[in-house]
Amino acid sequence: MPTRFLTLFAGIALPLLAGAQGTNTLTVYTHPSFAAEWGPGPGVKEAFEKRCDCTLDYVVLDSGGDILQRLRLEGNSTDADVVLGLDTGTMETARQTGLLAPHGISLESLDLPLDWQDSLFVPYDWGYFAFVYDTEQLPNPPRSLEELVNAPEELQIIIQDPRTSTPGLGLLLWMKAVYGDQAGEKWQALSDNILTTTKSWSDGYFSLFMNGEAPMILSYSTSPAYHMAIDKTDRYQAAEFAEGHYLQVEVAALVEPSEQKTLAREFLQFILTADFQRHIPLKNVMYPAIALGDELPGVFDRLIEPDKTLFIDPATVAEKRKSWLDEWLNAMIP
Amino acid sequence: MRHIPLVSNRAPLSHPGWQIGPGLVIAGSLLALTIAGVAALLWQAQLPEISGLWQNRYLNNVIRFTVWQATLSTVLSLVLGLFIALALVRQPRFPGRSLLLRMMELSLALPTIVAVSGLVGVFGRNGWLTAVMEHWTTVRWNLYGLNGIVLAHVFFNAPLAGRILLQALESVPAPRRRVASQLGLKGWWLWRTLDWPAVRQVLPGIAALVFTLCFTSFAIVMTLGGGPASTTLEVAIYQSLRFDFDFGRAALLAIVQLLICGAIWLLMVRRGLTANLSPERRFSETILRPDSLGTARVRDATLLLCFTLFLLLPLITVLFRGLPGLASVAVDGGNPLADLADATLRSFAIALPAGAFSVLSALLVLALASRGGTNLSRLSSVATAAPLMVPPIVLGTGLFLLLRPALGHTFQGLALVALINGLMALPFVTQLLKGPLTSLDDATTRQANQLGLLGWYRWRWLHWPRLKRPLALAMAYGTGLSLGDFGVIALFGTPGQPTVPVLLYQQLGSYRMELAAGTALWLVALLLLVFAAFNLPGYRGKQNKHQRDTLKTLAEARHA
Numbered sequence: 001m002p003t004r005f006l007t008l009f010a011g012i013a014l015p016l017l018a019g020a021q022g023t024n025t026l027t028v029y030t031h032p033s034f035a036a037e038w039g040p041g042p043g044v045k046e047a048f049e050k051r052c053d054c055t056l057d058y059v060v061l062d063s064g065g066d067i068l069q070r071l072r073l074e075g076n077s078t079d080a081d082v083v084l085g086l087d088t089g090t091m092e093t094a095r096q097t098g099l100l101a102p103h104g105i106s107l108e109s110l111d112l113p114l115d116w117q118d119s120l121f122v123p124y125d126w127g128y129f130a131f132v133y134d135t136e137q138l139p140n141p142p143r144s145l146e147e148l149v150n151a152p153e154e155l156q157i158i159i160q161d162p163r164t165s166t167p168g169l170g171l172l173l174w175m176k177a178v179y180g181d182q183a184g185e186k187w188q189a190l191s192d193n194i195l196t197t198t199k200s201w202s203d204g205y206f207s208l209f210m211n212g213e214a215p216m217i218l219s220y221s222t223s224p225a226y227h228m229a230i231d232k233t234d235r236y237q238a239a240e241f242a243e244g245h246y247l248q249v250e251v252a253a254l255v256e257p258s259e260q261k262t263l264a265r266e267f268l269q270f271i272l273t274a275d276f277q278r279h280i281p282l283k284n285v286m287y288p289a290i291a292l293g294d295e296l297p298g299v300f301d302r303l304i305e306p307d308k309t310l311f312i313d314p315a316t317v318a319e320k321r322k323s324w325l326d327e328w329l330n331a332m333i334p
Numbered sequence: 335m336r337h338i339p340l341v342s343n344r345a346p347l348s349h350p351g352w353q354i355g356p357g358l359v360i361a362g363s364l365l366a367l368t369i370a371g372v373a374a375l376l377w378q379a380q381l382p383e384i385s386g387l388w389q390n391r392y393l394n395n396v397i398r399f400t401v402w403q404a405t406l407s408t409v410l411s412l413v414l415g416l417f418i419a420l421a422l423v424r425q426p427r428f429p430g431r432s433l434l435l436r437m438m439e440l441s442l443a444l445p446t447i448v449a450v451s452g453l454v455g456v457f458g459r460n461g462w463l464t465a466v467m468e469h470w471t472t473v474r475w476n477l478y479g480l481n482g483i484v485l486a487h488v489f490f491n492a493p494l495a496g497r498i499l500l501q502a503l504e505s506v507p508a509p510r511r512r513v514a515s516q517l518g519l520k521g522w523w524l525w526r527t528l529d530w531p532a533v534r535q536v537l538p539g540i541a542a543l544v545f546t547l548c549f550t551s552f553a554i555v556m557t558l559g560g561g562p563a564s565t566t567l568e569v570a571i572y573q574s575l576r577f578d579f580d581f582g583r584a585a586l587l588a589i590v591q592l593l594i595c596g597a598i599w600l601l602m603v604r605r606g607l608t609a610n611l612s613p614e615r616r617f618s619e620t621i622l623r624p625d626s627l628g629t630a631r632v633r634d635a636t637l638l639l640c641f642t643l644f645l646l647l648p649l650i651t652v653l654f655r656g657l658p659g660l661a662s663v664a665v666d667g668g669n670p671l672a673d674l675a676d677a678t679l680r681s682f683a684i685a686l687p688a689g690a691f692s693v694l695s696a697l698l699v700l701a702l703a704s705r706g707g708t709n710l711s712r713l714s715s716v717a718t719a720a721p722l723m724v725p726p727i728v729l730g731t732g733l734f735l736l737l738r739p740a741l742g743h744t745f746q747g748l749a750l751v752a753l754i755n756g757l758m759a760l761p762f763v764t765q766l767l768k769g770p771l772t773s774l775d776d777a778t779t780r781q782a783n784q785l786g787l788l789g790w791y792r793w794r795w796l797h798w799p800r801l802k803r804p805l806a807l808a809m810a811y812g813t814g815l816s817l818g819d820f821g822v823i824a825l826f827g828t829p830g831q832p833t834v835p836v837l838l839y840q841q842l843g844s845y846r847m848e849l850a851a852g853t854a855l856w857l858v859a860l861l862l863l864v865f866a867a868f869n870l871p872g873y874r875g876k877q878n879k880h881q882r883d884t885l886k887t888l889a890e891a892r893h894a
Contacts, residue, residue: 036840
């Protein structure tokens with residue numbers, strides 16, 4: 001239970017990780033799933049250090065939200081040269097801090113489902129939110145969001161809370177993109193199918209979904225790739241919904257107060273090369289931001305390919321998020 | 335002839351300052367830290383309209399729900415804990431007693447995600463017990479909702495309450511027990527004369543501790559709560575700070591939380607720490623309680639068996655889930671094995687100093703409580719618990735704002751983690767040591783004073799013999815809590831150097847579910863090892879003491 005001391009005092013000691021401030025050190029603020037040993041972090045570090053004659057240091061913060069929070073708190077005295085791990089849900093708030101600088105690099109090689117022209121943010125991977133289901137428990141999953149919303153009570157799903165989790169917020173936006181003003185009613189209709197709303201993706205996936213508590217969980221369309229490629233099982237698949245799927249793009253950005261802007265830009269450029277991107281598919285379990293050709297693992301061809309990409313402009317999201325959350329709360333609390 | 339200076343015959347560390355000073359520093363800095371953390375947020379933003387709090391339907395619901403679930407969880411945990419402790423004290427030879435005790439100690443230190451995973455495996459929709467229940471009875475059980483929240487809170491806290499209460503009950507002086515046994519006291523009278531006076535001392539503190547833990551519960555409430563209708567204040571604070579960047583509102587909500595929990599603590603410690611009036615000699619294991627035989631024995635055995643299963647079944651689920659992963663790591667060796675070994679060493683390098691630090695701090699704070707009069711003793715009780723009452727995210731952010739300009743980058747990572755883990759364990763360790771340390775009766779104290787048994791000597795000859803076992807247990811709790819800690823270390827450690835819980839979360843984040851299950855099992859095994867190891871010296875001591883008791887009884891008889 002004391003593990004609840006999630007962020008206690010953390011702030012004070014973190015800067016030590018950025019301690020070694022040599023002339024050729026690039027400090028990147030990121031989150032654990034990127035920097036972990038199984039994540040893309042170590043491979044990326046090795047590849048970049050080979051070509052830059054520098055040291056790449058990660059400062060690992062608990063989530064994308066924490067990266068942003070830290071940046072705001074540190075302001076102009078920040079140690080970060082690059083932030084990596086913000087996403088389409090947090091990037092607008094990050095833009096408003098005024099602490100990010102234009103990347104100034106060409107984004108032509110990008111291979112995203114939508115046209116990306118942003119002067120601050122460089123995408124490094126992307127994916128669709130999707131419901132992953134257990135084929136043994138649920139041979140015939142719903143084929144649309146509408147079918148899910150109207151499904152009989154027997155179909156129970158696990159979702160994450162939009163107040164604390166990225167996929168949770170993703171579903172909120174997904175519902176909004178599909179249903180607009182009717183989202184509240186649809187949430188009410190969906191509520192009897194929701195077994196529970198967990199704090200984070202890990203809580204739901206490990207404790208509940210993998211224990212067989214519910215046949216379906218809110219996750220990413222790329223999740224089955226890991227199960228197929230590494231666990232060697234086809235048991236877990238993503239359900240393709242007719243209305244389309246909501247897009248998440250993860251981004252990196254240059255920090256304005258950085259004294260290593262040249263090196264930082266070099267790193268941002270490096271993000272859009274195969275040496276960086278080949279670590280993404282199976283280590284971050286997302287789509288790479290550029291076309292990898294033959295290097296894209298075969299299992300990625302077996303993932304669902306939504307006909308329609310749903311996306312709400314990040315500026316709108318930043319503006320409306322609070323009222324949409326209130327709408328959700330009002331619908332869900334009887 | 336040279337003049338030889340008079341050797342001072344004062345005992346080392348006997349100056350009153352030594353008994354109050356360090357404790358005062360620790361208690362004071364804990365309070366200051368807490369207040370500063372919240373104040374720093376307010377300094378960044380203005381306090382919003384307080385009336386807005388009472389008019390907001392959502393926040394109203396949140397506060398009401400938080401108080402309700404915490405009260406329910408606390409009452410159930412205490413009642414169950416008390417029944418278990420009484421059964422254990424009545425049945426000192428219950429087979430598997432020491433295993434049950436280890437599990438009771440272990441449950442608190444389990445990382446939430448491991449415990450929840452185990453509980454779900456037993457009580458969930460596909461759980462063993464649910465399946466059995468639905469097959470044999472018509473009961474339809476649903477884990478998700480208030481049920482699950484309370485169940486999980488009882489799983490964590492009833493063993494804690496039971497363990498501390500058992501220790502209090504076991505410290506009932508032998509003469510008193512003998513008299514009760516000779517008078518054949520049973521039922522209400524036995525409770526009134528023997529058990530209640532012992533329980534009364536520690537119960538308010540445990541109640542406040544458990545209430546605070548349940549009140550500030552976060553991930554459990556969300557995972558098992560079923561939906562946003564089950565939201566604690568902690569969630570609302572997290573949301574204000576992390577998503578809305580609304581420092582003012584976060585600070586306001588944190589103050590509400592601090593006030594509610596703080597009021598409970600003040601209320602509870604007002605009557606705690608009463609002096610023990612009866613002379614206490616050695617604990618005696620040999621006096622049979624009149625209520626420990628016959629039907630009582632069957633009843634107690636059933637209760638203890640059910641409780642053992644309640645704690646054991648989730649752990650067995652963790653075992654079955656983790657075995658394939660752990661076995662493959664052990665067989666294949668290579669990187670995963672090296673990682674696990676490194677993480678284990680690193681965990682112990684943090685946990686052992688953290689445990690030692692928490693025990694030392696607790697002793698100093700308790701010394702303050704016993705020497706410093708009522709106000710100081712109240713202050714010290716509340717101070718140790720203060721860091722539990724403020725959401726860590728608030729404290730972390732506030733302290734970051736305050737301290738970063740002054741401290742810059744000069745931090746020693748792991749040492750700081752150990753220090754903070756030690757502080758986190760303080761409220762638990764204090765509850766464990768409070769009883770034994772303050773149970774010295776007036777006659778003994780007076781005699782010790784007359785003999786000039788002060789300072790270090792008093793500690794060595796008066797306290798140490800009776801504190802050995804409680805200290806070992808406290809050390810086990812301090813170490814165990816630090817070993818199972820995810821939060822603090824997650825934010826300090828570098829990804830290349832994870833502790834065991836961090837390794838677990840990293841594996842989860844990268845879909846390595848089987849490996850993660852193996853790591854979870856390994857963590858449970860390590861915790862079991864820690865609690866077993868620290869209880870070992872106490873066990874041996876018990877055997878010897880038994881012999882000495884027999885001798886002493888003979889000697890007493892001769893005098894009589």
